[in-house]
Amino acid sequence: MSIKILVAGDLHLGRSSGGIPGMPEEISTRFTWQRITDWCIEGKADMLLLTGDIVDRNNRYFEALGPLQRGFARLRDAGIKVFMVSGNHDFDVLNQIARGSDYENVRLLGAGGNWELASFEKNGRKVQVAGWSFPRQFVYENPLLSMARLGIDPNHPAIGLLHCDVAAGESKYAPVDVSGFAGKGINAWALGHIHKPIILNQADPLVFYPGSPHAMSAKENGSHGCVLLTVESTGIIRHEPVPMSPVRFETLVVDITGSAGEGDVRARVTRAAAQEAGNMIREQQGLAWVVYDIIIDGEHRTPREAAIWAGSGIEDYRLEIQPGTNVVIRKVESIVRPLIGNLEKLSGESSPAGRLAETILAIGQGRTTPFAEALLSQWNAKFLAINDSPAYQPVKKEVRNADLAGQGMRFIEKECRKLLGELLEQQSPSKQ
Amino acid sequence: MQKVPFIIRDLSIHKMPGFPRGMEAYRDLAPNINIIAGPNGSGKSSTARIIQDLIWRGRVEGVLAESSVVIGGTPWEIKIDAGRKKVQREGADDEITGIPSPDASRRYMLALHDLVIANETDLARQIMRESVGGYDLDEAQIKLGYSSAIKNKGAAEHQKFLKAEANFKETEKKQLELKQQEEMLQDLYREREKAEDARKKLDFYGKVEQFLEANLNYARLSELFGKFPAELAKMTGDEYQHIVNLETEISDCRGEADNAETVATANRERLSLLGLPAGGIDPVVTGELATRVRELERLERDIGEISRKIEEFRVKAAEAIKSIGENPDTTGWDGLRLDDVGNLGRLLQKYHQCLSEKQFYETSYKALSPGNEDGAESDSETIKEGIKILSNWLQEKKSVTGVPGIWVAVLTLAGIASGVLVYLTGLWGLLPVTVAGIIAWMAKPGSGNDLRRKDYEKTGLRQPGDWETENVAGIMELLISELARAERDEQAAQSMELCRDRLAEAEQRLGQVNKQREQMLERLKAIPGIPLEDLKSYDGLYWFLVHAADWQKYNAEVLALTGGRDEATRQKNENLRKFNDLAAGHNAAAVSDAAGANAVLNELIDDITVWKDCTSAIERQNDIIREKKKQMERAAAKLRGIYEKIGIEQGHKERVRELALRLEEFGGVRNDRFAAEITLSDRKKIMESHSLFKENGNIQTLSPDEVPGMIAAFAEQAEKRDRIQEEITRIETNISNVRQCHDLEEALSEKGRASEGLEDLFERNLASVTGQLLVDHLRKESREQNRPKVFKRANVLFNRITQGRYELILDEKAEPSFRAYDTVQRLGQELDELSTGTRIQLLMSLRLAFIETQESALMLPVLADELLANSDDTRAGAIIEALVEISRDGRQVFYFTAQGDEVARWQSFLKTRTGVSSKIIELAGRDSESSMLSRSLHPFESFDLTPDVPGPDGMGRDEYKELISVTRYNIIEDSPERLHIWYLLEDNKLLYECLKRGIKYWGQLQSYLGIGNIEGFDDKSVAGMEQKVILLSRFSEMYRKGRSRIADSEVLINSGAVSGTHIDKVSGKLAELNNDPQKLIAAMRNREVPRFMESRIDELEQFFISGGYIDGRQPLTPHEILLHINAYISTLDLEPSDCETFLKEIVDLPLPGMVKTDARQ
Known part of the structure; x- marks a missing residue:
């Protein structure tokens, strides 16, 4: 019987995505938090791991805590255990929540910057979770260096939770070298801090950033979500992405070579966006907003006019390609070349x-x-x-x-x- | 292709307009400079024109001229004759090729006034187009929105960001404050708990305090209560008063009983005096007596009334009989029937009616009988016939005299109508007849008139005197009157007949009445005593019957009343008898009438009343006596009871009184004690039922004095509870609200959007600046590489004739224009900003360059006209230099002037120049003007076109530096181009050569050497100077880092951020701050310049930053500068010691010393 563990980090509750007109509910990270908890409660996960920066530092007092606590309560009621570590954004927030007695299902690991080991059992099977939390906003030291022997049982799989800046050299966010994850008795390292989902090491140990489950800006393009770890009975840990973000930012290059005029240019842009988004929603469910940065490319007799044509009125462009899924264009950039024979x-x-x-x-x-x-x-x-x-x-x-x-x-x-x-x-x- | 000079050797003008006999021939003209001087009208302009005509036009009417020309060493002859141009080369006809188009001829003529006003815009435009290969960079720049300006804080995106950030900060601040409040909650909870505990204790000890107070009070009252006599407990307080009242009551009852006995005794005595039976008089008796008295009184009143009526009827009967006669015998009248009295009345009425009618008709008949008045002569019918005839007569008469027949007919009809009218209306009917008469009068009898006359005469009516119209009309009027009278008589006769008939009827009815009266009299005669004589007339009979009936009625009344009175008298007497019988039994005297009976009755009634009063008084007093005795017994019993209840021996009333006086006090104490006991009980229960009683059961040990202190302490803590709770509720509510809202999230989102907008602006700004850089570089490159030859040549010429001081630049704005770039000041200047000399130099350079570039094969002569006029020495020297320079290349120059001083200037200059051929030709004037040369030589003896620069004459560098006053270099403000060449040249002679050419600064020298050459300079020495200058530049750059440049009012104006309104104030403030722009900005932000907008301060600051006036970077220390400089020197081909010397001579700074070793090692 496998144990399913959902890993999420860098949710930044209290924030919302930019580049979308108005303030629809889905662009808030609390919407994704609700989606994550729903996903767990629906029985798809036995445990939830949070790798820090769950709460955004700029809005860490109240607005983020309400939804977070509601989510913890729902998980508690569903009997789902939560292990988490704090990051540079929420080092002083998660600690407070964990101290409270309302959420016995939630446990902060490594408070005060001291490594801590916990375990989770289901059907007689045990998974160990080790974690280290940011004790302050800036940590210039490598936390792996302070990881003493935690008493990890080699007979059971172990997962490490750490908010850190991998391979950044000098960093004030717990700089870590990727080679440092090996030899710690940990089978899979779930990291936080980098918003882009990255797998640093495929195995022995598995090292990955699940990335931000909610895309907040055009800089965070591509699919965003959580990572589902499946601990097989053999002890093997499999991983797979679980898209969660209701918002997806994409950059789309549209070749306008040969376009006749303004209408044609605009049609190519909007058609390309709609087509691309159409393909995307077939691959990812639950997308509410697809936000494009369009780059028009190719050759045109009047590049300047082509750029103007493509960019005019984009702020009003909004296409509902399926019920509940909208496509908007954030901006249009032009790298169109003049029409030059040679x-x-x-x-x-x-x-x-x-x-x-x-x-x-x-x-x-x-x-x-x-x-x-x-x-x-x-x-x-x-x-x-x-x-x-x-x-x-x-x-x-x-x-x-x-x-x-x-x-x-x-x-x-x-x-x-x-x-x-x-x-x-x-x-x-x-x-x- | 090598161009060949076109040199005019000789010029002969044989004839031309204004000079019919021609001019003196110009021989052996100089290949370089020819000064043609002469007064106005001497032929200078004509000569110039002929020269140009010979080259370009050749077909000039009225001109006969010929010239010997050398082109490329080959002699040519050109002749203009009779409008034809003839050209021969070496004696053979030929054609000169390579001459530019005639349109260009004007550019070979350099006239002062032209150059002063010219700006060569066309040329500039053409050059610019050619420079950029036909592209319009300006247009592209505008369309793409390129600009070198850095968008400052005034940009909408920045403002939006500031606003979003401010909103975020504000929202965050509120939440932070709330967070701090949240952190206070735990303390508040603890304080609330303490306050609530204090509140409970306050409540409990309040109750303890109340219990203790009650206990104390009860004890005090109990003690007081025990001090009162025991009897007081049995008293109610009114005992003494009751005793007094009862004693008084007993006394009063006794007195009243005695009084009653006295009154009863007096009444008993009075009864005995009445003498009435013991039981008094039966009321039946007195009632019977009273009835008798009332009956007697009624009977006496009836008898009186009947007697009065009898007398009244007797009088009336006497009066009735008296009306009939004196004492008639009425004996048998009692049975007299008087039924006929009514019939007699009706008969009498009928009699009078018949008699009245009879008299009326008799009178009417008499009135209708004819009197003395004359009746009508004829009857009415005859008269009418007469009128008719006369009318016809008059009609016919009129017809005869011309009256139309119709009028006659009308008249006839009028006559007939008149008759009818008179008959119906009386005399008014005559009016139409009169009219008809008038009309008739107008008529004349016709042929029928005689017949009418005869008819009239037959009527017998009055005849007219003669049958004239007037008379006939008059008769006709009379007839009309007569007709009225006749008709009235006929009516009277009819009325008399009617009266006779009615009179007869009345007399017949009167007879019948009289017959009935007679019958009535016959019946009365049988009655005795009837006065028959009086009954003969209708009135007498009627009188008798009426009064006899009255007597009969009154007499019957008297008889009836007399019987009634007798009966009443009998009843009265019977009542008197019965009354007297009853009254006699009670000692009453007999009475004879009602009054006496009434008196007796009243006396009896009075006695009865007295008897009753006395009897009842006796009984009443006896009742009183009995009642008072009972009352006294009851009072005595109560009196005893009172004493017994109190427990005091009866009679000690004073003792009772004394106790009663203390009873109120005793009652108060007792009540208070009782109330205190209840209060104590209640408070004890309340205290013991309090939740804290058990755990604080030691209250027995508490002193009442301790409790208030404890309560005060608890109260002080407890009173905070509501405030704390309110604060807790407020914070919790706020937290709950904030947890539900997304204000900060939205503010963050808005800030994010604004930040993206700002980044976008950053990108656009960078793109715009990048584009502007591109455009600028392309312009510069075009200027340097793609400028057409004309520009480059003009630049060379301009630079050469200004000794490297200026370079030519093309201002590529919308309206392109030429500008001069000051290589020393590093300042571009508009033509208008240049001195006139420089301007002429620039324009001459352009003209000459244009000429040169236009010429493909020949180098044609240039003609200059009084270019030196009104020029100062410097300018004149420059112009002459320019002309000499271009002539050096082989171009022949003609200078025309009417000014002797100009000639002198030329002479002075040409003396110093070698390799330049020249000739001065003086034209004779039309008048006797003296020789120009002789007149103008003197003023220009001292004319010196070369700068006054002293030679070094063996002096050392420093000594020579002092001599030539080397300008100090400002490391902050000056550019390297401003560096005096003394710093660069160690060779005083070479320095002197430059100074002689007016070259003082590196910019000049660099420019000059870039275009021309000065002996003594080679590439190596120039490269060495360039490296030193770069070194200086690097040093300056590092030194300037973090150090502000000084600014002045001109900088402020150029910034565009200071309006005219503020410029004086801001300039003043800047001067006050030693022209430090950084301090100025700080002062302005400190509001030291009032009403200067913040956005403008930002703009000015941005200008200062972008212009290098403010450098926000950290200044480098001298040590750091030297480290960098040493590193840089290591890359140069200069000796470090030379560099050190070079820099130390320039920079007067406390530098720690240069590195002595070669850094390259």
Whole structure:
């Protein structure tokens, strides 16, 4: 008889997804929390493991606790055990809840940054759970280094719960090296902190981030949910994703080459979104919102106009592809190239168009040119000026020189394309 | 292709407009510079025009001119004659090829006034188009929205973010406060528990206190109660009063009984005096007597009344008989029947009616009988006939005289009508007849008139005197009157006949009445005593019968009443007898009438009344005596009872009184004690039933004095409970509410959206800036590489003739224009901002460059007209230099002037120049003007076109530095181009060569060397200078990090953030802060410049930051700077010691010293 364990982390209760008009109920993480608890109560899991950051630090006082406690109560009433560790967001919240006597089914492991071992039994079968919780908001040390012998019984499977930043080098969120998970007597490590679902090690031990079960922004694209661990009677632990997020962010590249006009461009964009979303909902049930960042690509006679056409009115676009599932477009970005017969030939011209063509070609081929170099030098300064500008302090970027050069080149190439399209448009017969 | 100069050697103008005899020939003109001077009208302009005509036009009417030209060493002859141009090369006709189009000819003519006002916009536009290969970068920039501006805090996205963040902070703050309150809840719960415990204890000890108080009170009252006499417990308080009252009652009863006995005795004595039987008089007797008295009185009243009526009827009977006659014998009248009296009345009425009618008809008949009045002469019918005839006569008469027949007919009808009318209405009927008469009068008798006359005469009526119309009309009027009278008479006769008939009838009825009266008289005659004489007339008979009937009626009444009176008298006497009989039995005297009887009766009744009073008084007094005795016995018993109840011997009334006085006090104490006992019992029960009684059962040990202190302590704690509970409820409610809501989540979401918007703005801003960088770079590259030759050439010329001070730039805005770039000031300037000299230099450069680029094979002469006019020395020198420079390339220059000083300037300049051929030609004026040269030489003896720079003459560097006043370099403000070349050149001679060319700064030198050359410079030395300048640049860059540049009012204006309203105040504040922009922003944020908007401060700060005036970075320490500089020096091909020397000469800073070793090792 197998034991089914649902693993979730980084739910960030108290938050909701961005990029969706209004405040529909489904975009709140409490909706997904309800979905997770429902899923467990429906008998699909024997135990729920939470890997930290269940509550968002920015809304950790009341609004998140109400739904969390209601969920714990429902799980308690259904006889479902919950083991959890706290992360940097909820290090001071989960501790309080666990201290209370209302939820005997809920247990916080590793409070105060001290490793702790617990066990769960069902039908005579036992699963051990070890965990470590954030004792404060920032932890600069590797918690695995402090993992002493916990008395793990090698005869029973053991699962480790840890909120940590794997392979981040210097980090203030419990930096851990992936190699450190081995040799701890743990068969599967369920981690928290990274919102993207990642499997760091497939086995011996299994190391994975279940990711955020609720996609909150366009940065968290793709499918989001929990991970179901099935502890077989043989002791083997299988894992499979369980999509939960009612919101899904996706980036969709739409080639508009050959499109005739505004209507055509818009139709291609919306058609592609609808088609893509249609495929997606067949694969994932319970999707309420599919949010697209559209990138229009290809060649067009008037790239600037094509970008305008594709982007106009997107804020009002909303398609209900099936009852309860809506498709919206968050933004449209254009990397459309001007319609150029031979870019290489054009690059040979001693004109602004030639210079732009040359630059586009060079960047595309991973090369650079004196023109691009000169530009990049000034671009760096401009970027830093903007990044340092008081107006952008709230969204100030962490600058890494290596990234900066690449980012600069992307910006330069993109604007080269736009500018070249505009200059060639001037030369088109209709403008002469 | 190599261009060849077009050199005019000779020019002969034989004839031209204004100069019919031509001008003196120009011989051996210089291949380079030719100064043609002469007053106005001397032919300068004509000469210039002819030169251009010879080259371009050739078909000029009225001109005869010829010229010897050398083109590429080959002699050519050009002749214009009679409008035709003839060109020969070496004697053979030929054609000069390679001459630009005639339109370009104007650019070969450099006139001062042209250059001052010209801006060469067309040329600029053309150059710009060519530069960018036909692309419009401006348009693309605008369409793509590129800008170098950094979107500042004023951007909507930023504002939205700030708002969202503020909302989030506010919401978070509220929840944080609530969280803090939640954390206080445990304390509050504990405090509430303590307060509730205190409240319970307060309640319990309050009850304990009440019990103790009650207990104390009861004890006190019990003690007091025990001190009162025992008798008081049996008293009610009114015992003394009762005793007094009872004693008084006994005394009063005794007195009243004695009084009653006295009254009874007096009544008994009075009874005995009445003498009535012991039982008194029977009331039946007195009732009988009273009845008799009332009957007697009635009978006496009846007798009196009957007697009065008898007398009254006797008088009336006497009066009736007296009316008939004096003492008639009425003996037998008693049986007289008087039935006829009624018939006689009706007969008398009938008699008078008949008599009245008879008299009336007699009178009427008499009145109708004819008197003396004359009757009518004829009867009415005759008169009518006469009138008719006369009328016809008048009608016919009229017909004869012209009256229409119709009128005659009308008249006739009127006449007939008149008759009818008069008959019906009387005289009014004559009115139409009169009218008819008038009409008739108007008529004349016709032929029938005689017949009418005869007919009339037959009537016998009055005839007219003559039968004229007037007379006939008059007769006709008379007849009409006569007709009325005749008809009245006829009516009277009819009335008289009627009266006669009625009179006869009345007389017949009167006779019948008289017959009936006679019959009545016959019956009366049989009665005796009847006065028959009086009965003869109807009235006498009637009188007698009436009064006889009256007498008969009254006499009968008298007889009837007399019988009644007699009966009443008998009854009276019988009653008197019976009364007297009864009264006699009670000592009463006999009486004879009702009055006496009444008196006797009244006397008896009075005696009876006295008897009754006395008897009842005696009985009543006896009752009183008995009652009083009983009352005294009862009072005595009560008196005894009172004494016995109190327990005091009877009679000690004073003792009772004394006790009663204390009874109220005793009662109060007793009641209080009783109440205290009940209270004590109740409070004890309450206290013992309290939940805390058992666990605090030691109250017996409590002193009552201790309890208030305990209560006060508990009260103080207990009174907090409600407030604590209220606080707990409030917090719990708020927490519950907040747990149900999503305010913070929504605020976070909104902040997230705003943050995304801000990031989007960041991306767009970066894209915009990137695009702007692209556009700027493309522009620059186009400027550097794609500018057409004309621009490049103009730039070379401009730079050369300004000794490297300026470069030509093209301002590529919507309306392109040329600008000059000051290589020293690093400042681009509009044409309008340039000095006139520089402007002319720029435009000349453009013109000449254009000319050069337009020329494909030939280098044609340039003509300049008074370019030096009103120029100062510097400007004049520049212009001359420019012309000399272009002539060096082989181009022939003609300079025309009417000003002697200009000639002198040329002469002065040309002296110093070698390799430049020149010639000055003076044209004779029309008048006797003296020679220009002789007049103008003197003022320009000192004319010096080269800068006044002292030579080094063996001086050391520092010494020479002092001499030439080297400008100090400002490491913060100045750019490397501003660096004086002294710092770069160690060779004083080379420095002097540069200074002689006006080159003082690195920018100039760099520009000059980039375009031209100065002897002594080679690539290595230039590269060395460039590396030093870069080193300086790097040093400056690091030094400036974190250090603000100074700003002035011009910077403030350029920022666009300070309006004209505030500029003075802000500039003043900036000056006050030593032009430190960072301090200025801080001061402004501190509201030291009133009413300056916050958004504008942000904008100004942004400008300062983007312009490098504020550098928010951490300044580098000198040590850090040197570390970096040393590292950089290691990459240069310069000796570190040279670098150190170089920097130390420039930077007056406490640098810790440069690294002495070669960093490359």
